[in-house]
Amino acid sequence: MNFKEMLKLADGIVFEKTGQHLDDLQAAVLRGTLQRETYKHIAKDFDCSESSVRQVGSQLWQILSEELGEDVNKTNVRSAMERLQVSLFSNVVQDYVGVGSINICGEGRHPPDIPNSHPPSQETANPQPTKTLHQDLSEMPELGNFFDRTSSLQTLTTWILQQNCHLITLTGISGIGKTSLAVQLVQQIKHEFEYAVWYTLDEFPTIDKFQSNLIQLFSQSEKQDSSPTNQKRLPLIKYLQKHRCLIVLDDIHNLFCSGELAGKYKPQYEEYRSLFKQIEKLSHQSCFLLIGWEPPKEVPQLTSENTPIRTLQLTGLDTAAAGEILRDKGLAEIDNCEALIHRYQGNPLWLKSVATLIQELGIGANDLLIDDTILLPEDLKDVLQQQYDRTSELEKQVMSLLATENQPVNVAKLLQNGQISSSDLLNALQSLSRRCLIEKEASFYTLPPVLKQYIKTRRSQLTNIDSE
Structure with missing residues (x-):
């Protein structure tokens, strides 16, 4: 469900409730939320106060909560809207599908927005059973412009699908493209797993809340699949052994202390250390991908192929890929863009920031290359x-x-x-x-x-x- 579809659906809900369409600020709050931006960042982009954005967001979530019949907030709005879309689609299809049968209505009566509906052939009427796929990717950002990371993407894919690594950390300085790479990876390999989950650790900080949320996902889906009368919840590691799971934890650095050496857990998050040790040491068929500015202290930078643990430290884009960023920002006139790319180390965020400043001020980009000037825009x-x-x-x-x-x-x-x-x-x-x-x-x-x-x-x- 892309942003335009979600915006249209939200606009319809708000209009039904208030008689008015979404205004510009409400749309900006929805867009920013789906892109994992903070209220402060949305306010800066919209040139208004953070309190105004927070109030508009609160009112919008309240309207959606009342209409959807569930508690909608900043962390679950995407999943709530997608559930509504599935529900609406299912209701439409049910009007055209015979109860207890997969036969679509005869010729001349095609369900709306479902092209080429025909009675199924004998071959398709009895498809082979496939592995059930359960996903909770509501917190995963949408994939925007993805610049060439072929080598890194292949490395991660090999580690996960071929070498069956249990625990992988993807690290790098802010803005280098860790999350974008991980989103591209998940989109490509998620169907290899029974469960694909993406959590951001500023939303699920405590180990109890995190494990409880995961176990609830497992137990609910098992109940739907097998319809047992009594489904006993198991320890998390048992589910990871029973099912093949891909679990992505973004912003892993939120578990660690500021003002200390890298990777030292905050006191209330020490139990994550035991969880990661379990993931590494015990036998199972799942993979945890940890993304952040720094890895846990017990995860080494250099790892052996004989262990189920890996670390990939992401570096800047190559000249060709980074050059696309400068061209997108209208800086195609640079005679030798390699110097500027090298100066900002091919970091996508850094290059976008300085390119925006150059573009807005009308500075001659080539002039910057003369005396090794390094611009530091305020956002950078x-x-x-x-x-x-x-x-x-x-x-x-x-x-x-x-x-x-x-x-x-x-x-x-x-x-x-x-x-x-x-x-x-x-x-x-x-x-x-x-x-x-x-x-x-x-x-x-x-x-x-x-x-x-x-x-x-x-x-x-x-x-x-x-x-x-």
């Missing part, structure tokens, strides 16, 4: 700040040291500063690497140019504040 600084604020004070110290270096440096050079012990330095470098905030080549480390510019700008702003 906001994204970088989110990840910078998650780091520990030790990591901030190391990044500050790296920001002063013009060339990659080794551990010995960093230790010359004398401010950080060798043990602390190594732990900080490992954590920064797991967060994808530094680059490593052989035994030398460096900061990405964009992050280096951000830290320099931040340091300058703090110095100005202190001088005042």
